[in-house]
Amino acid sequence: MIEAPKDLSSSADRDLWDVVVVGAGPAGSNAARAAAQAGAERVLLLEKSELPRYKTCGGGLIGYSRRALPEGFDVPVRQRIDAITFTHDGTKERTRRDKAGDLLVLVNRAEFDLALAKAAVEAGAVLRTGATVSSVDQPGPAAPVTLNLADGSSVRARAVVGADGSASRIGRYVGVRCEQVDLGLEAEIQVPQAVAAHWANRVLVDWGPLPGSYGWVFPKGDVLTVGVISARGDGEATRTYYRDFIRRLGLEGFPTVSDSGHLTRCREEGSPLSRGRVLVAGDAAGLLEPWTREGISFALRSGALAGTSAAELARRGRTEQEGGASDAGYAAAVEHMLGVEMQAGRSMLALFERHPAFFHRVVTLIPVAFRLFADFCRGRTSPAKLIRNPVAQNLLRTLPKPKPQDAMEAGR
Numbered sequence: 001m002i003e004a005p006k007d008l009s010s011s012a013d014r015d016l017w018d019v020v021v022v023g024a025g026p027a028g029s030n031a032a033r034a035a036a037q038a039g040a041e042r043v044l045l046l047e048k049s050e051l052p053r054y055k056t057c058g059g060g061l062i063g064y065s066r067r068a069l070p071e072g073f074d075v076p077v078r079q080r081i082d083a084i085t086f087t088h089d090g091t092k093e094r095t096r097r098d099k100a101g102d103l104l105v106l107v108n109r110a111e112f113d114l115a116l117a118k119a120a121v122e123a124g125a126v127l128r129t130g131a132t133v134s135s136v137d138q139p140g141p142a143a144p145v146t147l148n149l150a151d152g153s154s155v156r157a158r159a160v161v162g163a164d165g166s167a168s169r170i171g172r173y174v175g176v177r178c179e180q181v182d183l184g185l186e187a188e189i190q191v192p193q194a195v196a197a198h199w200a201n202r203v204l205v206d207w208g209p210l211p212g213s214y215g216w217v218f219p220k221g222d223v224l225t226v227g228v229i230s231a232r233g234d235g236e237a238t239r240t241y242y243r244d245f246i247r248r249l250g251l252e253g254f255p256t257v258s259d260s261g262h263l264t265r266c267r268e269e270g271s272p273l274s275r276g277r278v279l280v281a282g283d284a285a286g287l288l289e290p291w292t293r294e295g296i297s298f299a300l301r302s303g304a305l306a307g308t309s310a311a312e313l314a315r316r317g318r319t320e321q322e323g324g325a326s327d328a329g330y331a332a333a334v335e336h337m338l339g340v341e342m343q344a345g346r347s348m349l350a351l352f353e354r355h356p357a358f359f360h361r362v363v364t365l366i367p368v369a370f371r372l373f374a375d376f377c378r379g380r381t382s383p384a385k386l387i388r389n390p391v392a393q394n395l396l397r398t399l400p401k402p403k404p405q406d407a408m409e410a411g412r
Helices: 026-037 063-067 109-123 169-174 193-199 232-248 296-319 330-354 356-365 367-378 383-388 390-396 404-410
Strands: 016-022 043-047 077-081 083-088 091-097 104-107 126-129 133-137 145-149 154-162 178-190 202-207 214-220 223-231 256-267 278-280
Touching: 016 026, 016 145, 016 296, 026 043, 026 109, 026 154, 026 296, 043 109, 043 154, 063 296, 077 214, 083 356, 091 356, 104 109, 104 214, 109 126, 133 169, 154 169, 154 296, 169 278, 178 232, 193 214, 193 223, 202 356, 214 232, 223 232, 278 296, 296 330, 330 356, 330 383, 356 367, 367 383, 367 390, 383 390
Parallel strands: 016 043, 016 154, 043 126, 083 202, 154 278
Antiparallel strands: 077 104, 083 091, 133 145, 145 154, 178 223, 178 256, 202 214, 214 223
């Protein structure tokens, strides 16, 4: 646990901070660290829970996630993955192993998030836990922002980064709009040594029975993270898939450490990323890859961009420089780095919803296709590069053309 400084009293709460970050997940902690390293003199990181705290998440770090971590960061790895088993609704099982290994590393999110928060503190940020933001006041676009907390206290900042998750209060204040909301269900299942050994260094991906759905098994020692995700509108069907998935795997008789659900929200193209001196990052901004719903790399990268931009806003505020009400280039940087990936992810999801069997055949039977998938996992390629790859283009040409009605529905 990271202790908050003892002098962080209610009187100190009324002091003006350069940057206040709300939420100590990957986006928030990376934002706080980046702000401190970019020259913000006083950075406060607010977290409503005590750390470490449980977070529903598969905990898989792709290459882009690892590259976005602080320099010298010691990843608390639970398992390194060199093989992936693919199934199509529990059938046609095929395992592909990569000789180079290290396709993914798996982490326990409680440990990972705690380590990121410590990195932010080491960079100069102050962490305050047990702090829930209840409202935001911003008298004018260039005026300091006041965050009112549930305990009756408040903090003021020259710039704020909202990284308070998919149900973000700061995101609502900014006006974030989401076009894709999905339901994820996940359990942490404790298994005996023989079962853990069966899953060692291997994950399972199941292309599910519902459009755009899939399931996963991520091993972390004697605990397996098992889950499914699908469109929110298919709630009962998603729960049925979840129960059937665990039963088919033979895991229903083992102790469950946790069993939870969460909604993932993917931003609408053009949705705002700031309002005055308030920026949003990670899940709070609806930033994730629409096809896989991978969000950690988007959180880390957008958090770093937001922290750097917030530090610049704070600097302008201290010097009363012109342009203090802009977002310091944050939205443009996000669109350049992440927006193109989200567009490609939307295209991938639309194809996957119509042709899951095709995806399964390609990735399991065509070696070059699996290598492309492995490169995506390692961060050597991105959805945008993947969809433009000549091999991928040739494979996509073999798909049947959508019927006119299908094309109309896809464009809605």
